[in-house]
Amino acid sequence: MGNAVRTAALWVLALWLALGASALAQTGAGAAAALSERMPLQVAVGIEIDQITFVDQKSENFGAVATIRMRWNDPALAFDADEYGDPVKVMAPEEFYAMAEAIPTPAPIFVVQNQQERRWVQTALVTVEADGDAFYAERSSVKLQAPYFNFRRYPFDHQVFFYEVRSVVPDTFIELTPMEELWGFGDLLGEEEWILENPRLIASVEPGLTGQESSQVALRFEGRRHIEYYALRLFLPLLVLIVVAWATFFLEQYQRRIEIAGRICWSSSRSTSPSPTVFQGLATPPSSISSCNGCSSSPGR
Secondary structure, X not given: OHHHHHHHHHHHHHHHHHHHHHHHHHHHHHHHHHHHHOOOEEEEEEEEEEEEEEEEOOOOEEEEEEEEEEEEEOHHHOOOHHHHOOOEXXXXXXXXXXXXXXXXXXXXXXXXOXXXXXXXXXXXXXXXXXXOEEEEEEEEEEEEEOOOOOOOOOOOOEEEEEEEEEEOOOOOOEEEEEOOOOOEEOOOOOOOOEEEEEEEEEEEEEEOOOOOEEEEEEEEEEEEEOHHHHHHHHXXXXXXXXXXXXXXXXXXXXXXXXXXXXXXXXXXXXXXXXOHHHHOOOOOOOHHHHEEOOXXXXXXX
């Protein structure tokens, strides 16, 4: 009797485990199907350059302080505002990524493709609304590569700059699109040498970090030099050096002529001077003896 009860219990447990595994498989398949229906996730990207900290023409790079913004809607992020107690969730990016991984749902992870050093993030946050609308904002500073510099028309050249934001996730999951607003230049770029203009947001598909095609949004802008800056910092000092060099050359020649004329006058005055005894009765010697055509009677150096 005991063996029969034990055998029946084992069969019930096995059946329960089988049914549970089947339910989990169906749930996972349903979640995967629901996830695939939402793909690719459309993420709008805006890039705003707040400051240009430097432009290194020799190394072909430049520094920028920029604000990166992203906006998207993901139904998987929706929540009950009454249950949560607030219609908006505000969190750090790391907290948001952990929440998205637990759901699961893709998160717009990105890299600045043409950065040369580690990006220093000053501040960043993610907001999620009850209907699934999400917004990411980051202010950071970074050194960026500028391989398209061309100095053949220096200093009247026009250069092209890029700030490239590329998705780490392949474009089958995340598609980056240009944001309609919140991009371009700030009010104070802080660059006295360059005039920056013509900003444009460009979307493209490029090889990503995974080796697959990834979506990219880049801020492209142009720069031309302040002619007044170079006139004051380069051309004017060069002109002053040229003028001083020529003036020094001519003054040196003129000084030599004065010295030669002085020596000639002194020599001629000595050769024509009578004996001093002739003028012993005079208070002063004749002016023709003390000078020669306005020249000093003493020799030059």
